[in-house]
Amino acid sequence: MTENRIIQCAECKGYFDVLEEGLQRIELAKEKGWGMMLFNCPKCGEQTSWHRLKEMYSDTTLLNLEKVNKPIVEIDNTLLPKGYFDFLLNNKNAKIRVSKNRDEFNLFTAEELFTTISVDKKEYLIVYKLQGFLKTLLEVGVELKEKEVLLLENSLSIGDENGDVLFIDKREENSKLYIFYPDGGDIENTKLTLNSVME
Ligand SMILES: [Zn+2]
Secondary structure, eight states: OOSOOEEEOTTTOOEEEOHHHHHHHHHHHHHHTOSEEEEEOTTTOOEEEEETTOOOBOOGGGGGSOOSOSOSSOOOTTSSOHHHHHHHHHOTTOEEOOSTTSOOEEEOOHHHHTSEEEETTEEEEGGGHHHHHHHHHHHTTOOOOHHHHHHHHTEEEEEEETTEEEEEETTSTTOEEEEEETTTTEEEEEEEEHHHHTO
């Protein structure tokens, strides 16, 4: 009897032991010439397949590995004002119109805020993406006022529209909404505040 009885789930990439019963099913599949067999992954509950070419493992330490597709970063629900966080959880496709002459901004969902993106080959959480833009602006020698640097350093990005970024200043109570224009690095103050998003 083979020692290799561990397979990797295609869904969650976790490893699990197919146990005696699973091995028998695989033996049967081989005998009958079936191409594949489905297993329920005990780690994520999804179905994953064994097939003729699927590698099987004997190393039981694989079983102790954490699932590798868990969110890279956990959602920090204290980073944004609590009311706003609750608002996001209840409004999945929230938008805000900041002025008459431009399209609505899409607001990032709670999950999106804590997803990583790459800005000039460095990883940032979306909520901190302007810190990435700031770094690039400074590196390429764009002249920014000290006030602007501080504002971007303290920014929390909350939405976007056609590449422009809507953000708040984490130092402000009920922060104004600002727009950052990646071409050129200009910052615009809007007349709105974070509370107006939730109205
Ligand atoms: Zn799985």
